[in-house]
Amino acid sequence: MPRVTPVTQLRVPLGGQHIExxxxxxxxxxxxxxxxxxxxxxxxxxxxxxxLTARAWGEALLAWARSQPGPAP
Structure with a gap:
């Protein structure tokens, strides 16, 4: 049986999706x-x-967010 430890939860404001x-x-x-x-x-x-995949995915998300107009994340 795996141990599952919560990291974070997010709610997408426009679509209402819940991300855990x-x-x-x-x-x-x-x-x-x-x-x-x-x-x-x-x-x-x-x-x-x-x-490794999580790191690459996270870096891609940050690069995209930083390229968008508005306040820096």
Whole structure:
């Protein structure tokens, strides 16, 4: 049974989606994974990513956010 530790929760203001990030650690060991759960109404999308993918994804999100007009994140 994996241990799931909450990381953060976000709500998308325009679409109303609820995003949860959780760290997943398996009892057998191995690397921790970052679980992303997106809820849209009654529908859920859930996927787990490794640290390298999470870093690349996070950097891409930050690069995009920084390129947008308005206050810096």
């Amino acid at each position: 990030l959780q760290q997943v650690d398996h009892d057998a060991g191995g690397m921790s994974l970052l679980r992303t759960r997106i809820r849209e109404g009654s529908r859920f999308t859930v996927f787990d990513v490794d640290p």
